[in-house]
Amino acid sequence: MQLEAAMRSALSLAKRGLGVCSPNPSVGCVILDHSNNLIGLGRTSNTGRPHAEKNALDSLTTSARGGTAIVTLEPCAHKDSSPSCAELLVNAGIKHVVIPLLDPDKRTNGKGVKLLKESGVKVSIGLLEKESLDINSGFFFRLKYNRPLVSLKIASSLDGKISTFNGNSKWITGDLSRLHGHSLRSNHDVILVGINTVLNDNPKLNCRIKGIEKYSPVRVIVDSSLSIPITSNVLINISKIPTIIWVKKNIITPKKDKLIKMGVQIIELNKRNNKLDLREGLKDLANKGFNRVLVEGGSKISSSLMADNLIDKVFLYRSGIFIGGDGLSSIASYNIKNLDLVKRFQLLKTMILDSDVLEEWDLVN
């Protein structure tokens, strides 16, 4: 097997762990024997441990002595209770380690490579670096900016509307788009919506793809005054799908106590410009170890995040209908006077989903 093909396999393994490995990055590892035959593979386990290298070594069909390990991130050098991944690879007799880039985590950053080299292992760095960065952009983001990567998901008409004037949004897009939307939920750690979306749509915000329901993200509702009805669908199944509500400081209502007893986490945030400070909320999520947040509206939450420069990616599902000027825009007004000041996104991918189209956009830095 060629090294690039092995790295692509390792990257696709890593992709499968997105949404379930935080606070760890999701890493893939492929092991080749001394003749470059595939003899083992693994990815970071759900919840982050064991790491990919340990899982790949545990899956070996024959000895790895003299072989090559292709890993999508620098093997860790921190031990905790078991040997580090760099040590495990050395102990298994691996002679060559191929990685796209160093781990930004201070406990490892360069130390994994140093340990390998000092043990006589050849280390090659740089293969498919951009692809690896893309997969773990949430992890890199959290370490660099102390907030998770934020993706905005929009289901809109051709004219950019997300509901009719009277709040009807079920369904703008078709079955296949909605199914795809559930796969997005599964590979994010957190799903976030504004309270009006809960009040109007009563969503469950879980992943309903058979077999991966357990990958449902943690739910966050932005609700300053706790207007959420206790019977809302997002408050069902809290023991399995944790639910957080962001509220204003020092809120005192019997509902707050009731929600806490039900298992809801209430996080008090400061206000900025008379609205909850979403940046502060995202920082709290980063401190909890979450790497990837999916925002599913509505219009006001999306515009606040956009205005604060807190949207990094957009997944836009568009269907072939026009709702018209009285419909709700995907982004509420945010007072743009000069287009030179607008943040720009660039198109990364498009996908036809029956009669809808999905566009994936990335912020231009």
Ligand SMILES: NC(=O)c1ccc[n+]([C@@H]2O[C@H](COP(=O)([O-])OP(=O)(O)OC[C@H]3O[C@@H](n4cnc5c(N)ncnc54)[C@H](OP(=O)(O)O)[C@@H]3O)[C@@H](O)[C@H]2O)c1
């Ligand atoms: N098609 C789609 O993709 C899609 C997706 C989601 C929603 N929707 C539609 O969108 C509609 C709801 O959107 P919406 O714009 O009315 O409401 P929203 O964005 O769901 O919720 C806005 C509310 O969140 C609270 N909030 C607290 N802090 C905030 C902050 N910093 N910035 C913004 N809001 C903050 C405010 O209520 P408090 O002051 O009470 O806290 C605010 O009124 C629904 O009709 C729904 O069907 C469509």
